[in-house]
Amino acid sequence: MTTVVTGTAGWASGSSQRALTGPPPGTAAWNADRSVGRELPDPASASPAEVAAFFGTLSGREKQGLARRHPLVVGNLDGAPVSLRYRANAQALRGTVFDRFAGAGRQILAFDPRGRGQIAEVYGDLERARKLSVIVPGADIDAGTFDRKSDRYGTPTGMATSLRAATGDRTAVVAWAGYTTPVGVGLDAASGDLAEAGAVRLTRLTRGLAAVGAPKPSLFCHSYGSVVCGLAARQVNASDIVVLGSPGLRADSAAGLRTDARLWAAKDATDWISKVPHVQLLGLGHGADPAEPGFGARRVPAERAKGHTGYFAPGTDSLQTFATIAQGEAR
Template sequence: MRRCKRTLVAAALAAGMITGTAGWASGNAQQPVTGAPPGAAEWRADRSLGRALPDPERARPADIAAFFRTIGAGERDRLARRHPLIVGNLDGAPAALRYRANALAVRGTPFARLAEPGRRILAFDPRGRGQVAQVYGDLERARRVAVIVPGADIDAGTFDRRNNRRGTLAGMAESLRAATGDRTAVIAWAGYTTPVGIGPDAAGGTLAEAGAVRLARFTRGLTATGKAAPALFCHSYGSVVCGLAAKKADASEIVALGSPGMRADSAADLGTSARVWAARHPSDWISKVPNVELLGLGHGNDPADPAFGARRVPTGGAGGHTGYFAPGSESLRVFAAIAAGDAK
């Protein structure tokens, strides 16, 4: 009975403590964004090529990639201009075409700054708080690809905010790319509805489950276009997303950093052929989150615990919950080796 009470107390604490990047502010319930973006009905009705276009929800990324190989550059561009939100989010479509489509899609939205010169927006969805994936580096020429999956309070409006740049998703992507000597294309993937602050969303798995579906499809879209399976860097609540996506995602490496748990008992239970790594700095407040999963709350075992079976990443020079990509830190050095395919 005493042990049961301790577990229940731990679960209650988990409900009030698990979060991502924003600290200890009060949370708000979020509805996950799912399905194809606006314009799907018009896309499905389009017969301008004399045939049905691949369904944006049901077609496999490999089939979408094959479709675009059968049409010419002019036809591709016309589809992008006619259906920018759909083409910009089609996993399996050529990256350059998605960039052009998304530059059109963001116009007239609150996120118009995403059309600034030099931006490479690989995905954009204006629904909810906005979702976006921005590429840092040359995705089409890079030999290796890394995807950073963020924790709470990250969306199209906050992923590259100017204050605390190092702690933002964009700052992490920039730091990782630089640490690889610009050899690796790094994608800042704010492609799911994240929790806001502290609350049941952060302690529960609903948002992570929806995000896992989107992440798995996104990675399959990368490999469908000929890219190597990416390395996934999964921060805080983002590691819950990665844990749930692991079985279906195309990934060469999965790195959980500052993780509250991955909804798995061990690395082997993730069901992936990818190598699994974990990093946690002693000063990271996430260590105070109870590693339990009960009645849908909490995210289970600590990936940084040796018993979990993940490869440990040293964290000297990091510090706090968002300092794992700090220049000069041991964690960034190892992350760069993982992203570049050089880690042993």
């Protein structure tokens, strides 16, 4: 099977990654805290709706105290107040190798220092936004490469800021590097293991957004990130799922995703992803090409996009269409 998948597609080597799962660091201390006179919601089992309801019973002083004592838990707790998470994550980031994210004006919705580091950043006013998008990136993205200067439109920061600018800054965008991505284009990228773990985390993110009153988002899923979105499609809380440069969604058709979200697909003629065989056998490969007409996705034009990471570049037809989707104006 390795020969079938790697030989025909020219998969490069990549280092094996272990998915980061489970509750955030500091959970044991959080669970032992009785400072508000009762048990705190367990990050490992409480739903975002339960978390939101709990925080709704607290005073401002109690909320601030919990965030100060347990910044890594509060900062990663889906369903906790958004502004409280920003403050908790700013505290957690200071003094780390990622402390650049603690700078003034940055709105960090999640930060987990374990492994290669995971992070999510909000652009715009999430608490008042009428339209919301979430960027789900592909391989080689972590806290270290999240806002790298090279290959800008292949980074969560570049994609998010370009999309928001294309809407005239009328939307909020979450750049989400909240799962363990493959490194390189090796067997991790050809399998669904990391995507399955990522799908659980993405589903919880969207339910956490709903729990704090945010609008149902449009998901923009790049490359391996589209595998994550395909596996999450049935349970994720989203209005639209947009896949670009996708190796497959682990489904034979749009109907096979069993989602009420509208599905869109983009692939430009110069994207190397076209060299990846759209097969799925013995756990390797991601199945049918969602950009093919027979799959059943709505088409996003990408004639002016170039390469695998050019879909969000200013002036492209793909970005223009993304902006209409993000604003709820596409049909």
